[in-house]
Amino acid sequence: MKYDHKQIEKKWQDKWEETGVFHASNSSDKPKYYTLIEFPYPSGQGLHVGHPRSYTALDIVARKRRLQGYNVLYPIGWDAFGLPTENFAIKNHVHPAEVTKKNIARFKSQLRSLGISFDWSREINTTDPEYYKWTQWIFLQLFKHGLAYKKEMSVNWCTSCKCVLANEEVVNGVCERCGSEVIHRVKSQWMLKITEYAQRLIDDLELVDYPERVKAQQINWIGRSTGAEVDFSTTAGDKLTIYTTRPDTLYGATYMVVSPEHPVIEKWADKLKNMDEIRAYQVEAAKKSDFERTEVAKEKTGVRLDGVSAINPVTGKEIPIFISDYVLVSYGTGAIMAVPAHDTRDWEFAKKFDLPIIEVVKGGDVQNEPFTDCATGVMVNSGILDGLTVEQAKKKIIEYLTEKGIGHAKVNFKLRDWVFSRQRYWGEPIPIVHCEKCGYVPVPESELPLRLPDVKSYEPTDNGESPLAHMTDWVETTCPHCGGKARRETDTMPQWAGSSWYFLRYMDPHNSNAFASKEALKYWGEVDWYNGGMEHTTLHLLYSRFWHKFLYDIGEVPTPEPYAKRTSHGMILGENGEKMSKSRGNVVNPDEIVDEYGADTMRLYEMFIGDFEKSAPWSAAGIKGCRRFVERYWNLQNNISEETGIRKSLETSFHKTIKKVGEDIENLKYNTAIAALMALMNDLADAGSITRDELKIYTILLNPFAPHVTEEVWEAQKLGEGMVCQQQWPSYEKSKCMEDTIEIAVQVNGKVRARLSVAADVTKDDALAAAKAEDKVSAEISGKKILKEIYVPGKLVNIVAK
RNA sequence: GCGGGUGUGGUGGAAUUGGCAGACACGCCAGAUUUAGGUUCUGGUGCCGCAAGCAUGCAGGUUCAAGUCCUGUCACCCGCACCA
Numbered sequence: 001m002k003y004d005h006k007q008i009e010k011k012w013q014d015k016w017e018e019t020g021v022f023h024a025s026n027s028s029d030k031p032k033y034y035t036l037i038e039f040p041y042p043s044g045q046g047l048h049v050g051h052p053r054s055y056t057a058l059d060i061v062a063r064k065r066r067l068q069g070y071n072v073l074y075p076i077g078w079d080a081f082g083l084p085t086e087n088f089a090i091k092n093h094v095h096p097a098e099v100t101k102k103n104i105a106r107f108k109s110q111l112r113s114l115g116i117s118f119d120w121s122r123e124i125n126t127t128d129p130e131y132y133k134w135t136q137w138i139f140l141q142l143f144k145h146g147l148a149y150k151k152e153m154s155v156n157w158c159t160s161c162k163c164v165l166a167n168e169e170v171v172n173g174v175c176e177r178c179g180s181e182v183i184h185r186v187k188s189q190w191m192l193k194i195t196e197y198a199q200r201l202i203d204d205l206e207l208v209d210y211p212e213r214v215k216a217q218q219i220n221w222i223g224r225s226t227g228a229e230v231d232f233s234t235t236a237g238d239k240l241t242i243y244t245t246r247p248d249t250l251y252g253a254t255y256m257v258v259s260p261e262h263p264v265i266e267k268w269a270d271k272l273k274n275m276d277e278i279r280a281y282q283v284e285a286a287k288k289s290d291f292e293r294t295e296v297a298k299e300k301t302g303v304r305l306d307g308v309s310a311i312n313p314v315t316g317k318e319i320p321i322f323i324s325d326y327v328l329v330s331y332g333t334g335a336i337m338a339v340p341a342h343d344t345r346d347w348e349f350a351k352k353f354d355l356p357i358i359e360v361v362k363g364g365d366v367q368n369e370p371f372t373d374c375a376t377g378v379m380v381n382s383g384i385l386d387g388l389t390v391e392q393a394k395k396k397i398i399e400y401l402t403e404k405g406i407g408h409a410k411v412n413f414k415l416r417d418w419v420f421s422r423q424r425y426w427g428e429p430i431p432i433v434h435c436e437k438c439g440y441v442p443v444p445e446s447e448l449p450l451r452l453p454d455v456k457s458y459e460p461t462d463n464g465e466s467p468l469a470h471m472t473d474w475v476e477t478t479c480p481h482c483g484g485k486a487r488r489e490t491d492t493m494p495q496w497a498g499s500s501w502y503f504l505r506y507m508d509p510h511n512s513n514a515f516a517s518k519e520a521l522k523y524w525g526e527v528d529w530y531n532g533g534m535e536h537t538t539l540h541l542l543y544s545r546f547w548h549k550f551l552y553d554i555g556e557v558p559t560p561e562p563y564a565k566r567t568s569h570g571m572i573l574g575e576n577g578e579k580m581s582k583s584r585g586n587v588v589n590p591d592e593i594v595d596e597y598g599a600d601t602m603r604l605y606e607m608f609i610g611d612f613e614k615s616a617p618w619s620a621a622g623i624k625g626c627r628r629f630v631e632r633y634w635n636l637q638n639n640i641s642e643e644t645g646i647r648k649s650l651e652t653s654f655h656k657t658i659k660k661v662g663e664d665i666e667n668l669k670y671n672t673a674i675a676a677l678m679a680l681m682n683d684l685a686d687a688g689s690i691t692r693d694e695l696k697i698y699t700i701l702l703n704p705f706a707p708h709v710t711e712e713v714w715e716a717q718k719l720g721e722g723m724v725c726q727q728q729w730p731s732y733e734k735s736k737c738m739e740d741t742i743e744i745a746v747q748v749n750g751k752v753r754a755r756l757s758v759a760a761d762v763t764k765d766d767a768l769a770a771a772k773a774e775d776k777v778s779a780e781i782s783g784k785k786i787l788k789e790i791y792v793p794g795k796l797v798n799i800v801a802k
Numbered sequence: 803g804c805g806g807g808u809g810u811g812g813u814g815g816a817a818u819u820g821g822c823a824g825a826c827a828c829g830c831c832a833g834a835u836u837u838a839g840g841u842u843c844u845g846g847u848g849c850c851g852c853a854a855g856c857a858u859g860c861a862g863g864u865u866c867a868a869g870u871c872c873u874g875u876c877a878c879c880c881g882c883a884c885c886a
Contacts (some may be wrong), residue, residue: 058821190848213806217881220805224886257886298884326884336886344803345884372803414885608827613877614808622814625827631842672816675826682826745822750867752822788865790865795821800866 003634005598013112021725022117026204026508026520028071029381031475034524035062036503036563038532038540039124039584040076041495044088047110048580049588049606049618054531054569055604057612057670059116063667066117067729073524074117075506077124081179082495083161086426090458091311100127115599115707122480122509126498131505132428133449135497135517140431140442141419141554147193148420149772150440152331154261155419157185162460164189165417165492168539181186184286188431190421190491194546199412201545209565211613214537221538223414228398229333231258236268240321242413243332246339247401248393251382252360253337254350256310256321257302258331260285263415265305274306278323285325289410300326300349311357312337313406314383314397317416324349333364334410341366342374361390401462407448414702420494420542423466425458428491434567435479435486444480452492465739466490501561503527522558530563532737541566559606567668570615571608577617578637588618600706601627605672607705629674630709632681632704637713643690646697652739653683654697661701672704677702695719697730738794745796746771748780752796764791 016022040051053390054341062074080100082112086682089096104125111118124131142148156165158370164187169176194201205215227245234240237607240256250529258264260282270277281303302324309318326345327336340350340357347370350357357366362380364371371377379385384400385393401407421430431443431450443450453474458467468490470473479486501515507524532541549560553745574586581587593602639646647652657680664673674787680698684690690698696719703724705711738760744767746754758767768789771777777799784801791797 098809109848152815211806213881220882223882223885229885244862246886300884324884328885338886343886345886348884412885414882426852443885460871537881563815616814619814619828620827623828628842629827672826675816678826718867743822747822750865753866790821792821792865796867798821 001634001637001796003631003709005600005708007211009113009115009599012708012711013115013799015711015723016117016725017112017120019723020070020121021119021121021723022066022074024073024075025071030069030071031522032469033062033070033071034073034503034526034528035065036075036237036527036530037699038536039079039084039106039499039502039598041084042100042107043084044103046106047590048591050572050580052116052602053606053609053612054533054589055111055114055116055571056606057569058529058531058669059603059668060607060665060704062117063707063725064662064729066725067700067727068277069702069728071623073122073506074119075115075122075507075509076111076118076120077122077501077502078107078124078126078693079495079499080127081106081427081493081498083163083424083426085456089553091580095185095454096458097127100125101582112190112595113591113599113605117707122506124502124505124509126428127426127504129449129451130512132498134505135428135493135501135588136431136443136448136450137445137515138450138501138551139428139493140445141556142192142550144166145550145554147196147550149187149193150189150543152186152188153191154184154186155189156182157187158182161424162462162464163423164419164421167416168418168542169494169592173344173460176260183394189419190489192418192420192448192546194418194543195413195415196544197549198224198415199406199411200549201415202544204549204561208561208563210563211566211568214541214568216567217534217537218542221415221542225412227410227412228407229410230313230337230401232313232337234308234310234321235307236264236271237476238264238267240264240335241333242335242337243410244305244337246394247397247407248379248382248385248390249339249342249360250337250397252339252341252358253319253342254356254358255353256335257324257327257338257349258305258321259327260323260325260328262323262334265323268305268308270306272305274303275737277303278305281323288325295679300324300345300352301622302326302349302353304353306715309434312439312763313401313404320355322353325764331414337368340370342371344368344370344372363486384651414672416794418546418570420497421491422487422494423491424460424462425452425455425467425492427494429492432489433477433479433486434489435482435484437484438481438486441479441481441486447480451502466492468487468492468677486756496540500544501551503530503544504551504557518532520558524558525591526564527562529565529567531567531744533568534568546691560601568613570608570611573615575616575618577621580618593623597623597627598630598708600709601630603672603707604629604705608674610671612668612670629678629681630706632685633698634685634697634707634709636690636695636712637717638690640695640717643691645691646694647687647691647694650687650694651736652681654694655682655736658701658730659737660732662729662732662747674705677705692717692719699724699729700730703719703727743792744794746774746777747796747798748777749796749800753777753780756797760794763798764789767791767797768799771799 037054037058054150065072073666081193085096089099142718147467156170158165158175158180160178170182175182201217207346225245228247229241229243231239231241302322305321305802311662312319359366360382361374361377361560363377375390379388379561398409426548429450433441435441441787453471455467455471475488477486504516508520552560576586597757657676660676699710699714710724742760743758744756746756747753753776781801786801788800
């Protein structure tokens with residue numbers, strides 16, 4: 001009997017589909033378990049070997065849970081809106097919907113060939129109007145609750161995509177997707193108030209089981225800081241409010257800086273004597289890309305506002321005001337007090353513009369370098385704060401400012417509101433009309449979905465308008481409120497919209513009255529285990545937590561957090577250890593691997609490749625080892641013993657392996673779970689045969705990893721009723737996980753001198769006596785004084801002698 | 803600068819609470835089977851050796867015992883970053 005992976009795998013994939021064994025039930029007596037992977041973007045390149053790493057891992061969990069008697073939901077769908085599809089459509093003059101359809105078909109057949117136990121009856125597609133109807137519906141709820149608003153503002157503009165980007169989509173000053181330069185552009189944009197949830201997005205991380213690095217990255221991104229807002233009066237008459245985390249250093253504030261975009265500049269225009277110079281600086285700053293502007297080690301630049309100065313509220317001294325691009329308009333108040341003695345940036349600026357540097361915390365040499373590491377220092381030159389520690393001074397100055405009515409404690413976040421409109425075609429239309437009389441009016445919910453109209457050209461425009469803007473028939477409409485003339489919003493939603501709630505749709509994917517029924521939402525509750533990439537930590541993962549919290553607040557979902565447990569897989573690199581990419585020529589095509597070695601081997605290899613959470617290089621040689629393992633399993637059929645049960649000599653091996661495989665799956669240790677199965681295989685090889693009962697257990701243990709070949713062996717050997725995937729996960733007995741006789745090490749002064757075979761429950765005295773009887777040991781300790789004797793049960797004895 | 807992480811054979815990687823470093827696999831060496839190659843099977847394989855020894859980035863420390871704990875240090879990776 002030869003192992004023919006092609007025939008076997010096709011056969012079982014068809015069988016699973018026909019019987020629907022992996023379909024989840026919304027009404028089951030069994031406990032529920034919801035496993036989730038990030039649904040793929042169906043790109044034109046097809047499946048990447050990285051995809052199956054995550055899918056297989058959770059497939060193993062899902063399959064194990066079914067064997068453990070759970071009603072498991074392991075769904076799949078398509079996150080299909082997005083730019084690559086649109087760009088391909090433009091280039092090849094096909095409709096994006098056609099491209100999407102084709103790509104999905106390819107992905108689907110590729111995924112099917114891997115034998116992942118997805119519930120295909122719940123397949124969803126974000127570009128399906130029946131799906132995006134509900135994406136639009138949620139947007140309308142956000143709008144109605146004041147969390148979606150339109151605002152004229154400076155936004156990130158990708159010069160190549162010709163489209164705005166959220167802050168989360170700008171990486172190192174370039175577009176996250178295409179790597180092109182990002183510049184600033186003032187545009188009227190739809191925004192979502194994610195900032196309203198900033199604190200809760202931090203706090204509720206305590207409710208969930210996420211890896212530390214994910215939590216840390218989200219907290220870091222949200223960027224909470226505590227400090228104070230302080231009003232400085234100015235010679236222009238009005239006040240200038242700043243934010244600082246170091247109000248204790250207020251006496252050392254010798255000048256102020258406002259960002260180039262700060263509104264006071266226009267306000268003071270008639271008072272400023274060097275307006276030309278200021279305007280020139282503003283223009284320069286606006287022209288710079290994010291990349292240039294945030295370049296580190298760049299020399300400080302700026303222009304003094306000649307004609308207006310400020311008063312330090314505690315020293316009463318008049319201090320100059322500058323504009324400089326080192327102050328950001330979008331953080332704090334867009335204005336700072338500069339304390340050059342204790343801030344590196346302020347110090348550099350002060351040195352360049354020859355401004356006074358006043359030490360207010362003792363301990364540094366502030367004329368020669370900024371003294372910033374001063375959290376434990378003592379205040380000087382600081383009036384009422386003199387002699388206090390920094391901590392005390394912070395408290396006291398805030399009390400003082402509050403009392404005087406010129407300042408107060410303030411918490412600030414780096415997180416900014418989410419820029420939610422895109423000037424592209426292939427996305428969900430934003431269901432809002434603009435009426436001259438009534439303003440922004442939501443499309444009535446009864447009119448959803450607001451379908452994407454067919455357009456002749458999807459080309460993005462240089463003037464920053466969506467291609468939809470040319471569709472006069474569609475754009476010109478009537479106001480749902482007053483019936484007057486109105487225009488539709490022509491921007492579309494960003495790619496992240498559909499994925500912000502998709503896991504809820506899986507619970508009840510065909511519901512036409514709600515995004516999911518209350519019963520379904522209650523039954524499935526939180527996603528129990530969600531695996532996905534680290535690259536989504538501050539994008540999809542944060543966005544979807546935000547939407548979910550909003551839905552929770554308005555009573556639409558029963559839990560405050562969407563995902564109970566999150567894990568993250570490492571990347572699969574090319575054989576050369578570099579990231580797989582076409583340009584590097586190190587891409588491995590999963591189709592070829594499945595074709596040559598089979599899905600079971602591919603799955604095993606991807607799990608065996610290394611620590612699941614770390615990246616690992618692909619190895620063509622390594623995969624052969626897994627294929628050998630599958631064949632060794634297959635060949636067990638040739639040596640079936642007449643005996644029954646688990647033979648005594650293999651009892652410990654089996655119980656140990658059942659324990660280890662089960663535990664390792666729960667702890668993302670797929671590699672060592674497979675190693676344990678291989679080790680047991682070696683034991684079976686030593687035994688020369690396998691009993692039917694042993695084969696039964698081995699087959700169930702291996703099934704989550706290699707589902708096809710195990711089903712085939714199960715059927716061929718008639719190991720039991722039904723399929724393997726319908727059996728029960730085996731249990732182990734703790735007492736049988738340890739051999740009766742074990743080998744322990746004998747150390748003298750910490751060095752191993754002998755090994756000893758003893759009964760597992762040997763006493764300390766017996767173990768030591770046996771140890772001393774060893775020639776090598778007695779030679780070592782003869783004539784020496786025994787200082788200490790240590791016995792670690794089951795491991796070793798150590799004799800300390802001098 | 804801030805935050806998270808990694809460093810172990812020729813390679814990928816294993817090592818609950820500190821308790822025999824190198825599980826499992828790849829590769830390599832030798833042998834068997836085969837007309838030959840591949841496949842398969844058996845044995846060997848950290849380093850240096852006659853022995854004693856030496857080995858988890860480096861240097862110290864704690865301990866009967868350290869890959870694991872502590873102090874210092876170097877290198878690399880990831881995320882954020884003129885965030886006041």
